Amino acid sequence: MNISDVASSTGLPVKTIRYYEDIGLIAPARSANGYRQFSDSDLHKLAFIGRARSLGFGIDACRDLLRLYNDQTRASADVKKLAQSHLGEIDRKIAELGQMRATLSHLVDACAGNDRPDCPILADLAADRSKA
Amino acid sequence: MNISDVASSTGLPVKTIRYYEDIGLIAPARSANGYRQFSDSDLHKLAFIGRARSLGFGIDACRDLLRLYNDQTRASADVKKLAQSHLGEIDRKIAELGQMRATLSHLVDACAGNDRPDCPILADLAADRSKA
DNA sequence: GATAAGGCCTCCAGTTACTGGAAGGTCAAG
DNA sequence: CTTGACCTTCCAGTAACTGGAGGCCTTATC
Structure with missing residues (x-):
């Protein structure tokens, strides 16, 4: 999946998705041509973040929430x-x-x-x- | 009046007052040593801005309000x-x-x-x- | 094969309204 | 004459993007 597909399916702007990679919230793979290749997991993560942001959580809180989400022993x-x-x-x-x-x-x-x-x-x- | 007097009498931080000068909201005189010398008018203006800010007006709106305030034909x-x-x-x-x-x-x-x-x-x- | 459109890339700058800090001049007191 | 409290400027950072420039990559069309 390319970035614009992810954008339309998560509702997040392309720029925002790149920004989220910049600050380490996601780490999508790259294909040979340098394009970001988003997995279902990346997609899911972005949707999660988008939802948390829409509830007003800050980026750092999103990071914490994501960490908790991935921690089965939370x-x-x-x-x-x-x-x-x-x-x-x-x-x-x-x-x-x-x-x-x-x-x-x-x-x-x-x-x-x-x-x-x-x-x-x-x-x-x-x-x-x-x-x- | 020096800047720290203005700060305590308006409740605005010193840094904020300097910032307001930077962006052209006020233009206090300078004394020979380079210190800002605030007039009553400067003081009044700053109090006005502080109040407007506390009501949530943005800086540009403050500028407009100040302009309207000074315009007797408003x-x-x-x-x-x-x-x-x-x-x-x-x-x-x-x-x-x-x-x-x-x-x-x-x-x-x-x-x-x-x-x-x-x-x-x-x-x-x-x-x-x-x-x- | 050339070209044009559109998608993708990175990097830089700007947004709002300050705030913190460094480096250094000035002034009043003791 | 030194200490401490002021004052100065300038630079960088904050939150979370957003816009734009310059430049590949891909796909379609002629």
Whole structure:
């Protein structure tokens, strides 16, 4: 299988697949002409990584997950720990974005959005927050 | 005012302030010894940027906001449009993270988290999603 | 056999918004 | 006069790709 076939079957861009080889996530064979030859195992690995990435796991976490996946003696506790830690990260980000959203949405609602220059959004950004 | 005073009064790291000068957000004066001398206006600008950044606006958006702020003939509609667009971005991100959170949380709940190797999380990641 | 299209290759640079560190000048205190 | 805290610039690295240049390889067509 050539790289573009793998790309269309995993949904990953060709460039991304090459990049994953660069950083050592996969190591596809090469044919005589230098083209990458992907095995079913490579394909499977890439799909695995793609799925993990789509759940927001970072590359290093993907590496860990792949290692755990290939380790028959793993404890599910280790996987769970990794996933929980990532879940915590996600929750933190959601909370942060939610906070931004609340403030910003409030400001947007307060803004007339007309031809006049008066704007509560700019007023908020420029407000002096140095108390004392 | 020297840079470290500005840093402590704006809450921005010294490095970040220098970076903001590099990319042209501010242009503090220099004293004879080459030290940056920050005016009240510089300070105000930095506080403005810091606040905008904390609401998740990107650097380019900050530039636009600053420009609008300094333009007495602005229309609040332009500010609102910018803010709404950013709000949309935030909503998109929250939705994406929420989706991840839902899936991941489901998987984490399903995982025993014990010494056994069986793990629904890994099973999900490895699942063949190629529906022919 | 020539050529053109398309796929593949590598390598380099750019993206976002900083952050860390090295090498070195400046300033106030003791 | 030296120590330590500032300040300066410049270079490199972060996360995870993405775009593009320059150049083989392959396949189809004339």
